[in-house]
Structure formats: structure tokens, C-alpha cells
Amino acid sequence: MSDGRALARAYLEQQRLLGTDAVMVPAPGDSNVPLSAAPGASPGRTPDPTAAVSPTPGASPGRTPDPTGAVSPTPGASPGTTKLDAGLSFDPPAQDLFSSDPVQRATTLAAIADLVAACTKCRLCEGRTNTVPGEGAEHARLVVVGEGPGKTEDETGRPFVGKAGELLTKILSAIGLAREQVFICNIVKCRPPENRTPQYDEIAHCVPYLFRQIELIGPSVILAMGNTAAQTLLNTKQSLGALRNKVHRFRGVPVIVTYHPAALLRNPNWKKPTWDDVRIAHRLLDG
Ligand code: SF4
Secondary structure: OOOHHHHHHHHHHHHHHOOOOOEEOOOOOOOOOOOEEOOOOOOOOOOOHHHOEEOOOOOOOOEEEOOOOOEEEOOOOOOOEEOOEEEEEEOOOOOOOOOOOHHHHOOOHHHHHHHHHOOOOOHHHHHOOOOOOOEEOOOOOEEEEEOOOOHHHHHHOOOOOHHHHHHHHHHHHHOOOOHHHOEEEEOOOOOOHHHOOOOHHHHHHHHHHHHHHHHHHOOOEEEEEOHHHHHHHHOOOOOHHHHOOEEEEEOOEEEEEEOOHHHHHHOHHHHHHHHHHHHHHHHHHHO
16 A cells, blocks of 8 residues: 555554444545544444445445355455444463363364363263364364254354355355365264254353364454354354444454354345355455
8 A cells, every 4th residue: 555545544544444443434445525523433432233234335236146155345345344343352361381271281173073082071972973063274263163063063063054054154255265264163062953053051061172273373353153153153142133243352363243044045135144244244354
């Protein structure tokens, strides 16, 4: 970037995406829109979800379909302005060098998968066919976290397969990421009976595996898909609706909250907001 205006725009864009301030930033190429602070914005203010992604005045109405079935701005047209506030921050203790806990002492994802395969810490071990520890790149920049394995995942030992998995693969592809470039996993590593929501004690027993996986991978962004993933990673009871449109942090790593792909299959109206969330995660990766 050669001029001060471009540098200022890049800086403000980064601050906004990191959730350190609430600012309105014109999109690249939107030279008619001045840089300005969001009117009345202040850190910690609850944003109006309906105003979080709004069209830039004068922007082209032309839009093209996105792979999830929602719509996205036409290439070259202004995607509009985005306003995000800083969200929650959860910072559970990291690895203790002197710990005798085998999870804390595991130094590779494969070692964690081995521990998961032998785990009987909660009742979910009783009905499983396979454990589903997660899969993907050892040092992925993006970690995707869902709730727990379903029927197909239990049968195959792989996360996010079946129809919801196919939709996730399309969503990732739309932001230029192959599944293999991402680490995909769940809050619990064994299938809950009848796909019920994991219970509190099951999550408490299982989540150290996930926390250690994230610690070893060291991602740039975490995408929490669904209530269980979001509430566990952020240690909150807040609803998914309240958690969207903010940049949260898990041990300092930005966390974006969105709908679970299985929920999108039940309610296609959530595809558009999910696409908005995933684009924010993508822009954080690029930041
Ligand atoms: S769900 Fe997690 S804690 Fe429970 S048995 Fe499976 S691996 Fe162990």
C-alpha cells in the first residue's frame, strides 16, 4: 500500500475484525465513503444484529448466489460495511509442564487421538462404534468445532461427514479452503445416543482433549458452529443469537460463532447469516 489512506483503512479494518473497537470501515474500492467511527459506538456495546452487516449507501444492488444458497456481493462491488464489537474472552489454564495428566503431556494430535480411542471417562463410551477425535492439518490456521459425532461420524470415525459435512465442505470451499487445510472436530468425541445434546458432565470430561488439540495446533481463528460449541469454548450460557456478530477470544485466539451445518439443513433461512459469519472468519485469517 502506498498512501496513508490505504494504511489507515487497513489498520482500522484490522482493529474492527479483532474486535478492539467498533468502527465503520468502507470496503476496498469504496472510495466515496469516508472512514469514520460508528455513530455512538463504544467497546462492549451490544450491536444490533440486524445492522451488523448493512449495505453501503450507493452500493451496487447486484449480487451473485453463494455456494450455500445465500447471496454474496458481486465481485468488484462493495460488500458493504461491517460492524463488530469485542465479545467474550475465555482463558482456561494451558499446559502445565509438570502435569502427570496424559492429555496435558500429549505432544501430537495423533497422541491425543490414541488417548481418545481408549477413553472411558464418560457414559458416551458405552454406545460408540468409533471415537471421532477430529481430523485435518496439524497446524491449521482455522479450527472448526461442532457439537458431537452423529450416526455417520460414529460409523466412520470421521467428523462432519454425511449431508452436514458436505455442506461444511462447500462452505469452506467458498472461502478457498479445502477440508484438509482445516482442523475439524467436535466438543465431545463419542456419539451421544439419538444425537441428543451432550450433557454437562460429558462435556466436562471430554473438553480437555479439545483444549489440548487447539493448544497444539495454534490456529489463527476458531469457528464455533452451534450452541454447544460456542457456549463451551466461551464458557457461557448466552444464546447463539447473542454470541453472533462479535469477535470473541479463546486463549487469545479469535472465535467466530455461527450456526451448525445440520441446523442449516433444517432451516435454510440461516444460510445467509452463516455465510456472513464465515466471511468474517475468512477476513480474520487474511488479517
Ligand atoms: S465422549 Fe470424550 S470423555 Fe466421553 S468417553 Fe468419549 S472421549 Fe471419553
